[in-house]
Amino acid sequence: MSPSQDLLARSRAAVWHPCTQMQRHETLPIIPIIRGEGSWLYGEQGVRYLDAVSSWWVNLFGHNEPRIKAAISRQMDQLEHVILAGFTHRPVVELSERLGALSGLGHAFYGSDGASATEIALKMSFHYWRNQGQPEKTRFVHLENSYHGETVGALAVTDIPLFRQTYAPLLIEGLSVPCPDNRHTTAERDAKQLAEQAAQAVERLFAAQHQQIAAMIVEPLVQGAAGMAMYHPHYLQRVRELCDRYQVLLIADEIAVGFGRTGRFFAHQHAEITPDFLCLSKGITGGYLPLSVVLTTDAVYDAFYDPDVTRGFLHSHSYTGNPLACAAALAVLDIFEQDQVLQCNAQKAVAFTQQLQGLCDLPWVTHFRHCGMIWAFDVVCERNDFALAFFREMLQHECLVRPIGKTVYFMPPYCTTEADITHFYHATRASLTAVCGNQTTPSHITSDLKMA
Template identity: 65%
Template sequence: MTTQEGYSGKDGAPFGAGLQLQWEAEPASFPMANSDLLARSLAAVWHPCTQMKRHEALPLIPIARGDGVWLVDADGRRYLDAVSSWWVNLFGHGEPRIKAAIKAQLDELEHVMLAGFTHEPVVRLSERLGALSGLGHAFYGSDGASAVEIALKMAAHYWRNVGHPAKHRFVYLEGSYHGETAGALAVTDVPVFRDAYAPLIGQHFVAPSPDPRRALPGETADDVTDRAASRLEHLLARHHGEIAALIVEPLVQGAAGMAMYSPRYLQLARAACDRHQVLLIADEIAVGFGRSGEMFASRGAGVQPDLLCLSKGITGGFLPLACVLCSDKVFEAFYHDDVSRGFLHSHSYTGNPLACAAANAVLDIFESDNVIEANRARAERWDALFGPLRNHAHVTHFRRTGMIWAFDVTDAGAGFAQRYFAAALDQSLLVRPIGNTVYFMPPYTMLDDEIRLLADGALAALDAALASDGQTQDLPLA
């Protein structure tokens, strides 16, 4: 049985429930170049997070190349990549130092199985991630969902190894998104993703989100934090005998419409987990590697998780890679003569040398370019450029955490997300709203003039989207 302990938005529906990407029957102008490539793609490729029939009306955009913070289509039209190509591209497309690292590694070793073997790039990356996170052992996968699967299995297996096999369920937050494999879906609170696969997924516990947009009349953001933490405490106190771990997206719940909440909630959650012997899993797939303003959001909040999930920006958007870092306590529970107590989980491309070389190059850039400090200065400058958006009559809850900006649009009407997406493309911008939430997750290397283009174009797209009518059904956005 799923335990639902939530709050509702102004319309009575929970924030983050059924978040949607809306599509028009007749979209605004899209590039029509290279029709042969588009036809071949529709005939052979099943595109992600997409109702493929909609592409009868909504043409695909054929991208020919990347150029820094720009994507270039087959006609040569350029689009400012304001969402870092699904949140992965930290330093621009074609970043030469990452490319050079991959090319150099390609001449040495492209891949070797990590079971029974090792190699310098994975050892070096693991040492560096351990030093940055304070967590001592790294287990690798290929994408964010695989990292979450690893962490969930590791948490439940940990309790089995230490003599508490009944602790195999999890707590996740309302509006949370942790991926779309079976285990990850079981701790994801977006019904449009979950419902079709309900028979396949486990049932766990839902705790209230500390999203300040959930404030009841007269409440402050701190009140929402305290209320959410209190409900979590009650849930853990009642069910700790069967709960293995709490999994959270630290500071920003992405699919919940970029719900940004106080670091204090993480601190209270960590303390509650400690009191009730529950592990804490920090899913930093989206917010890690500087996106939250610190290298890792949980670390910046003064919280040490037991398990830390990383992916997306880890290779700067070049190659698939995911990592789960764990505490010594967790690792030591698996270290035993009994094979069945080992963590018998594997992926063919675990710790791929090319991907690890790219990730090491990313960490080199963080060090050489002083990225975290530079981003703080960038964010303050860019805040000012977004002023007209912040002050727009239909904009509410304009907010920022680190290098993520978001705002909600009032009176947006049906089909707003797709109308805005189309209007943004007309402004040469790649922006994918989540429901009525517009957000920016730009590469860190955008120039002030490019951010000015983003701010001006986003404002023009907002006015255009609000002026048009939306009359279609919705599709999910990941």
């Protein structure tokens, strides 16, 4: 048995892999990765894979980034961890200050992952209204097809049946409103009009039930697990206005779309608004260490500031504000400044989009769309196993992708080059042809659906 075969057997025997039906790995090999460099992951005997999904959207600047490694190493020589209850340290203070300056939100509460950030924001918004003498405000509004994590609180505002249905008896029922998904535009209704129509549904809900609603949570501009559903910033502007009018707190879940993914540092900045809560994770440490943070306003913070301990926010994680993770996050912020990342990404996005649009001449590709450093398209394919089949085929072409149903997306590290995108483009063409090539083109696919 080779070292890789031994590792695969041991992994199947000992590791319960996430978001996975483990029985599949009786026939689908688990892939051993030895090292990473830039946009590429490497296995044994020279096999490599372009990390087209940034290892679940966390890796901003590529694998083995020397400046982030050096920052962690320096911090390791000083302080690896200390309890943040009653103690503090330089990295967590500096990170909080810098995130506050970037967001306009003055107080940072730390967790360990994205779902933890969602839980914190939900609990904090509920508790805020209780402290304000309005304990009846207990419900949460979310968009249809939303995803905000898989812990029990986060699932209450997650609208993906695959994740939610099994655990429905455990969940508080949320209030769902339509998503202004640009794929639903028509010749008579453009993206902004669609956004306005969806906002009017929020207005009707708030008018009827605002006295029971604590907060509304949104993924600004791009709903990831909904198949990279993209929508117009007008929706965020209207939701902010409605939340103010009806006394509903606004939670911006930027766990996936923060840190430059949409072309601005924070996605909500496209709409020139400020949320009441901002949830961040994934790219915050460049993919190096687990960390999440919820940023909020002075008004929310002040509602908890009281001699009565029960009015405090009594929530904690053992590794809250871990110094090593905060040091990595500070290095990420430094790289954004030193490398002018947003400006460079804007230039790359033009070239990448120009090449990827070439996929639109394939008969199975529809609704090609783009936002910042995120590209996606939908595939019209008769195969019910499209996602798994396409995943397998792309591995043969040295690409790691994870289709969402019949949506293919490209969300690469920011160090990805034009040569890398050319490789991805040709791999995608070849894989779509291999997976879908034997079917006839459905009659409802027309050229006006090729772009969205």
